Amino acid sequence: MSRTVTLILVDAAGRPLGALPPYDVPEPWWQQVGSIVGEARRRYGVDVAVLRLLAGDRPEPPGGHLTYLGQVTAPPAVPLTPAPVDLTPHPLRAPYAEPGGPARSVAWATGELRRLGRPVTAVAQHRTWNLSAIWRLDDPAGSAWLKQVPPFLRHEAAVLRWLGAAAPTTAPTLLAADDTGRILLDHVPGEDRYGADEVERAAVAAEHHAVQLRAAGEAAGLVAAGVPDRRGPVLAGWIRDRLAPHDRTVAGDLLAGLDDRLDQVRDCGLPDTLVHGDLHPGNVRGDGTRRVVIDWGDAFVGHPAFDILRLTETLDPPVAARLLDAWAARWRADVPGSDPERAVQLLGPVAHLRMAAVYAMFLAGIEPSEHPYHLGDVPAYLERAAAAA
Known part of the structure; x- marks a missing residue:
């Protein structure tokens, strides 16, 4: 099972630009966006940050034809199809689902890793949905993971701090955290x-x-x-x-x-x-x-x-x-x-x-x-x- 994706693009100010032609991605799970980003780059030369799900043609995951909102830093060279999109603000929208949100979160994580002596060489978005947004950040020493969550999950940092002191080999190492739901975790090898x-x-x-x-x-x-x-x-x-x-x-x-x-x-x-x-x-x-x-x-x-x-x-x-x-x-x-x-x-x-x-x-x-x-x-x-x- 796979997904068909329509990606509606906005610019850095949140102005709608239009939609890329629909394309397929291999993973059926709606929150996985790494392949959405990768295929947009491979097929159309577009570097995009996926912001959030807009609509789907079925009542629940997995699979189907899904429409997502994505942000680009510059208008793409590929022709876009006009697409109506409701960009009305919502009080429960996650900060990482807003234009500029992913860039702000990645900048925070990049700064924290730089402070730890780990300059970032590559960033890849892996997931975004209502429970978390996740990016992988590579550096010469290895990798770290940026995770950002909504308010009702923000106690994860407190749990990881306690585990880091009381049972340090049993959970990921917490490298940094802030009060907006962002946590930065050291990579855990394996699967x-x-x-x-x-x-x-x-x-x-x-x-x-x-x-x-x-x-x-x-x-x-x-x-x-x-x-x-x-x-x-x-x-x-x-x-x-x-x-x-x-x-x-x-x-x-x-x-x-x-x-x-x-x-x-x-x-x-x-x-x-x-x-x-x-x-x-x-x-x-x-x-x-x-x-x-x-x-x-x-x-x-x-x-x-x-x-x-x-x-x-x-x-x-x-x-x-x-x-x-x-x-x-x-x-x-x-x-x-x-x-x-x-x-x-x-x-x-x-x-x-x-x-x-x-x-x-x-x-x-x-x-x-x-x-x-x-x-x-x-x-x-x-x-x-x-x-x-």
């Missing part, structure tokens, strides 16, 4: 471990347990540093608030009994700690000698079971059961008298409910043109929650 088997997932779970055990005594400090608080009653209130604009009928019974269920979870005796929030193998990167957990923007302080439930979510029941048993054995050994198995049983439906609330948070924090990225996720996770309950 994302989407295809991780049971053995590798078991190793991820064991390594992550050590991090969570270390963080268990610092939950209050992490919250004070800006990491979202999702402990017990706070979690219940947050879920209800996020889901209030949505049809929650399918999971109504679960929501009605949520406070009581979380009280029972508390009685299982496990400590609140740092939770990654999206611990699937695609958020683990390894090169055979080192394994690093990436993408901490969904992190929060709460119950450790949420991460093992996410790590085992798509596995066959026997495989998931073995990983869950090993997880429970570690916590039972480290917290005598606790009941990890009961906690997992109680939190299974809540994990899906929490994911529905996460996607509801995304929808509430992004402009409507990018809603198709997530629109189907809230009802899908509500149905999973109801089924699990």
